[in-house]
Amino acid sequence: MRLILLGPPGAGKGTQAQRIVARHGIPQLSTGDMLRAAVAAGTEVGKRAKALMDAGELVPDDVVNAIVSDRIEQPDCAGGFILDGYPRTLVQADAVDAMLSEKGLSLDVAIELAVDDSAMVGRILRRAEEAKASGEPVRKDDNAEVYADRLRAYYKSTAPLIGYYYAKGKLRTVDGMADMDAVTAEVEKILADASA
């Protein structure tokens, strides 16, 4: 199963991805996590990405495409994977299609978590509070000011992917405002249908 989770920041992509990992044993490929790891390690990619990420802007397509292309070559991706936070632009969507079609593969489904944007900033701020309370590092972009920029980047660059996958007949939409378990149940139904 090769799937994409789509939705604005705070929609619950990471949470649902972790549940799919636990249930289906396929890896979660989060470009946000990979980029944060590159920043923490101080690599060339990390140096290019840091200021953009802190400002809530997107990292250049070529940087992210290269990271994903390397990652999906790893043996644990042979049985499928979950793309979380990627593709985030139409250029990236075409890139992942090309990476897969080179291997005679394609994406099975793109699942959109549809949410009410006005509720997302509250979720993000809660996540920051929880991280702080449990002594984990708080993401620099998890605050109300940067959130507004992340949401703008989402509408400008990522929301067009909903039409892109719809046109390919691959889009499925879930109510991301429902409680987490209800969202998981809907996602599971979609995955069952997609692999039937």
Ligand SMILES: Nc1ncnc2c1ncn2[C@@H]1O[C@H](COP(=O)(O)OP(=O)(O)O)[C@@H](O)[C@H]1O
């Ligand atoms: N596919 C991507 N293309 C460009 N930039 C990305 C991509 N994935 C992550 N980033 C960068 O990393 C930041 C955090 O990503 P992520 O953890 O997925 O955040 P979010 O919680 O906003 O979905 C983004 O705001 C962006 O700067």
